[in-house]
Every structure is written in C-alpha cells, then in structure tokens.
Amino acid sequence: MKEEKGALSKSASAVPRRGLGWIVLAAVLIALPFLLQNEIYYLDVLIFFLLWAAMAGAWNLAGGYGGLLSLGHALFFGVGAYTSSLLFVKLHISPWIGMLAGAVAAAILGAFIGVLTLRLKGPFFGLATIAFSEVFMIIAINWKDLTQGSQGINIPYTPGLANMVFDSKIPYYFIALALCALPYFTAKWLERSKFGYRLIAVRGGEAAAQALGINTVAVKVTILVISSALTAMAGTLYAQYIAIIEPLHEFSFALSVQMVLMSMIGGTGTASGPVFGALVVTFLNTVLRDVLEGAQGGLQAVVYGALLVLVVLFIPEGVIPWAKRQWRRLAGRVAS
Amino acid sequence: MNPLLSVHEVSKQFGGLTAVRRVSFAVEEGEMVGIIGPNGAGKTTLFHLITGFLKPSEGDIRFRGRSIAGWKPYRISRLGITRTFQIVKPFAHLNVLQNVTVAALERSATLREATRVAEEVLEVVGLAGYRDHAAVDLPIGLKKKLELAKALATRPALLFLDEVMGGLTPGEVRDMIEVLKQVRERGVTLCMIEHVLKPIFELCPRTLVLQQGELIADGPTEEVMRRAEVVEAYLGEAISDA
Numbered sequence A: 001m002k003e004e005k006g007a008l009s010k011s012a013s014a015v016p017r018r019g020l021g022w023i024v025l026a027a028v029l030i031a032l033p034f035l036l037q038n039e040i041y042y043l044d045v046l047i048f049f050l051l052w053a054a055m056a057g058a059w060n061l062a063g064g065y066g067g068l069l070s071l072g073h074a075l076f077f078g079v080g081a082y083t084s085s086l087l088f089v090k091l092h093i094s095p096w097i098g099m100l101a102g103a104v105a106a107a108i109l110g111a112f113i114g115v116l117t118l119r120l121k122g123p124f125f126g127l128a129t130i131a132f133s134e135v136f137m138i139i140a141i142n143w144k145d146l147t148q149g150s151q152g153i154n155i156p157y158t159p160g161l162a163n164m165v166f167d168s169k170i171p172y173y174f175i176a177l178a179l180c181a182l183p184y185f186t187a188k189w190l191e192r193s194k195f196g197y198r199l200i201a202v203r204g205g206e207a208a209a210q211a212l213g214i215n216t217v218a219v220k221v222t223i224l225v226i227s228s229a230l231t232a233m234a235g236t237l238y239a240q241y242i243a244i245i246e247p248l249h250e251f252s253f254a255l256s257v258q259m260v261l262m263s264m265i266g267g268t269g270t271a272s273g274p275v276f277g278a279l280v281v282t283f284l285n286t287v288l289r290d291v292l293e294g295a296q297g298g299l300q301a302v303v304y305g306a307l308l309v310l311v312v313l314f315i316p317e318g319v320i321p322w323a324k325r326q327w328r329r330l331a332g333r334v335a336s
Numbered sequence B: 001m002n003p004l005l006s007v008h009e010v011s012k013q014f015g016g017l018t019a020v021r022r023v024s025f026a027v028e029e030g031e032m033v034g035i036i037g038p039n040g041a042g043k044t045t046l047f048h049l050i051t052g053f054l055k056p057s058e059g060d061i062r063f064r065g066r067s068i069a070g071w072k073p074y075r076i077s078r079l080g081i082t083r084t085f086q087i088v089k090p091f092a093h094l095n096v097l098q099n100v101t102v103a104a105l106e107r108s109a110t111l112r113e114a115t116r117v118a119e120e121v122l123e124v125v126g127l128a129g130y131r132d133h134a135a136v137d138l139p140i141g142l143k144k145k146l147e148l149a150k151a152l153a154t155r156p157a158l159l160f161l162d163e164v165m166g167g168l169t170p171g172e173v174r175d176m177i178e179v180l181k182q183v184r185e186r187g188v189t190l191c192m193i194e195h196v197l198k199p200i201f202e203l204c205p206r207t208l209v210l211q212q213g214e215l216i217a218d219g220p221t222e223e224v225m226r227r228a229e230v231v232e233a234y235l236g237e238a239i240s241d242a
C-alpha cells in the first residue's frame, strides 16, 4: 500500500527550506518586470500568463477543490469586466471600486445559480453556467444603449492610479501577480482549514459527507461564491489592461473552456496546477503566434485539444500531482 | 420518558413497490439491537428513512420525542444519529486520518481538535497504524473499520451500522465484535443490520426481523431466532451465508 501525502498534508522538516524558496521566488517575481522593462513583448506575455493563472486558479477553487465542473465561468469573468467598465465609462467610478463591485455582482450571481442548481443531482449546474453565460452574452450584444453591443466598450486612455490605467506595463504586472496570488493562497488555506476539509470531503462523496453532519449544499454554494468573485476580479483587470471589452469574447464558451483546460493540464484540486497550466498555454500561445504569425485560430484549438487528450490519457491527474509523485518516488529511492 | 428513538407506522413506496410497510419500533438509550432479514427486505431502506436519506411516504420518526421525519441528513447527524453505508464510502483525495478528521469537524472548534479526536478514534478501532494511508487503497476489512471510525468520530448518541461485518474474514469479524463492545461501553446506542448471525448473537440482546418490508418479529434474540417464520424467512439465506 502506498502512503498518501494526499491533498492536505505537509511534513514539518521541509519548512525552513521552503521558507527560503519563497523568499527567492518573491525576489525573482519582483525583479522580473524591471529586468524586462525594455522587452515590452515579453512583459506582455508575462502579464497574460498571470492573468490566465488568476482566472484558472479561481475556476479551480470551485471546479477542482469543490468538484463543481463549471463550463461557463466566462460568465463571472464577463460580469467582472462589464461591471467595472460600465461604472468607469458611464459614471466615472474608479475601476478599483468597480473591481469590488464586479466581484460582489458575480458573487451574487454565483450564489443564485448555486442555490438553484447545486441541490440537484445531475448535470444541472454545469448546464446552468453555460446557459447563463450565453444569456449574458446576448444581453451584452443587444442592449446597445448601455453596452454598445458587439462593438464593445473602450476604456479611455487616462493614466492614473485611480483610473487603473498606466503608461507603463509594470503596474499591470503587479496587479496581475496579486490576482494570481489570491486564488493560490485561498487554495493553500483550503488545505488547512475546517472549510477546506469539508469541501474536499464533499467532492469525494456527497452522501458520506452528509451522514457526518456536513451541509453539503452550503459548502458548495460558498466555494462557488468565492470562485465567482475571484474570476470577476480577473475580468476587471483584463478590461483595464487591453482597454476594450467585447461580449463575444468576454462571455465566450472558449474562454470558459480555457480555464478548465489550464487547470486540468496542471492538475485540478492543487494550488499550483492552474499556474502551471497557464504557463503551458501561454507558452504555446506565444510559440504558435510566432510560428503561424497569428494566422489560424482553428489550429490553436487543435493543438490545445491534442494537448488535453494527451494529458487525460497519460497523466489524468495533471502534471503537478504526477511530477510530485515521481519526485517522491525518486527521493524515496535515493534515501533507501 | 421518551425512548431515544421511536419509529411509528413508517412506510416507503418506490413507485408500485412498498419497500418498508408500516414499521413501528422503539429503541431505548443504551440498547444494542440487531436487524436481520433476507436480501431486499427493506433493511437499508429503513436506515435511509431514519437518517434522512429518504423521506417516509407515511409515518413518523422521533428522536428523544422530537419528530425528525423528512429532515435533511446533515441535520439528523448533528442531532446525534449517524450511520455507516453498506457500500463503504471513504473520501477520495484524503488519507485515513483526514477521512476521520472530517467526521469530527462539526463537533470540534478547530481543525487541530478534530484531528486529535480522529487520532483517538483510530486508536479505538485499531487503525492507528494506517493513518497516513490513502483511504481508497485500504483492503475491504480495513475500509469497514474506517467507515465505523468515521461514524464514531461524529460522537453519536445513536449509531446505525449497515453490514459492517460484510466481506470480513472470521478473524476480522471477531476483531470487529470486540471493537463494537468497546463502542457500547462508551454509551453509544447501536442498531446493526447483519447477514452474519454470530455478531448479532454475541452483541445484541434484542433483534428485529424484516421480511418484504414488514417487521415480522421483534424480541429477545434467542427467542426471535427460534420463531418459525424467521427460520423460514432465513432458510437458504443465513444458512448458506453462515
């Protein structure tokens, strides 16, 4: 029988070395944008990587840790992007406040969908998230007075901290880094909290969890609310960074699938899985863009599809858990 | 005084099939009650009804005088009624200790306290040596013990065991009987479904017999086992099992 380090445990002896690792990592992450100051292209790639990691990480809290297979998380991303952008453009409210407003709006929407569908067995939740994102896309396209339809909303170029618009890419980098850290540390918290234990138990077996006194519906709705809010925050930053939002992208099924894909490649239900998955996808994006000079979107989808099939076939748990297992086995062999 | 549990004229229909028909009985604090009956008699369904996993079509269920019929399973569990599953359900992704820790959460202020309770319970059921093992990889005998450990970690007043002896070797059965004796000494009231009769004889002074959804006998175990209809209901069942 094999020992299970599981989703949840840590050995105490690794702590000091780990502390040092964190300091080094933090130093690199802080220095990186300054080193790349004149390499705008790479800095841009880096910002997108962090943004995708934030998005996938937020999805993973519900989809991975909670086992709630949402295929419509773009809904929350879009709600975040549209809430802050509309508040900013129409009412001149700072996107910082807009970001919080978007998170609250997405949280309410998540709670609504969760209460409606998470009590039911079957595919209702997954279908509902897809349906809601389609509905929101249609609203955003057709309510032209408010949203300018499929033309989208432009964020005016008015640099300033309060406007969350900058003439350098470096501030965006740090906001993206913070948004990437948020789901990561939330995941870490899940691994050592009562709530996280309940959540992982619910994923492992709902009836068994109920028999032990766990209100499984409440647990699932709660994680969906957290996940929705964090996804929306990524949406706001995205809108501010590229300065235009379009309903056909922001609420798109492709975007939803991307979040799932990145989490699955890295490993769902792990803190670093989505980060790694985002790294792989960003890398591929960049390479493909260079090779193909942005020509065919279809080919990209094929490459992603092939990648996912490979991962599911050969390392279904995702790369990070697989790599950790290999590492432990290797370490064990060296020790004995 | 009210009995700990009273089941009054409870029935359950699945479409045209009546799985449990007008069953009534009461359980007093500190009892150990055996429940037997052939396959499909409605034993598991009765447990589902009492623990909230199914709603009774008719009848009432009271715990310490309070009606709990139709309550959600988690609320019934928090009240002090827990059950094990005939088909064991360890949580994937969690090791043995973590599985039991989950069970202790609702009555613990902190994760640390829950972990301490879990360690104690693992000691009681004899799983302490397996605390770091993946729960899903345990052999069936140990999975049954884990199932029991999880139920115990909720610190129940009333515990329903659905065939915890099923699939165990004679040695493991003896072991499990000893564990259950300890559980009784801790003041837990027990109702246990078993196909293997030995543990019922050894542990339960009282036995209920279900057949085709009906309660056909309820009394002292020795007496019940001698009754003609029980022998009949069991012919070919228990005898081939034993």
Ligand SMILES: Nc1ncnc2c1ncn2[C@@H]1O[C@H](COP(=O)(O)OP(=O)(O)OP(=O)(O)O)[C@@H](O)[C@H]1O
Pocket: B014, B017, B019, B037, B038, B039, B040, B041, B042, B043, B044, B045, B046, B086
């Ligand atoms: N959810 C359900 N839907 C329809 N019929 C059901 C359902 N659950 C149980 N039944 C039926 O109800 C009857 C009683 O089943 P139950 O599982 O309670 O029997 P049991 O006494 O526990 O049997 P066993 O000893 O095999 O575990 C059976 O005929 C079964 O097929």
Ligand SMILES: [Mg+2]
Pocket: B043, B044, B045, B086
């Ligand atoms: Mg049964």
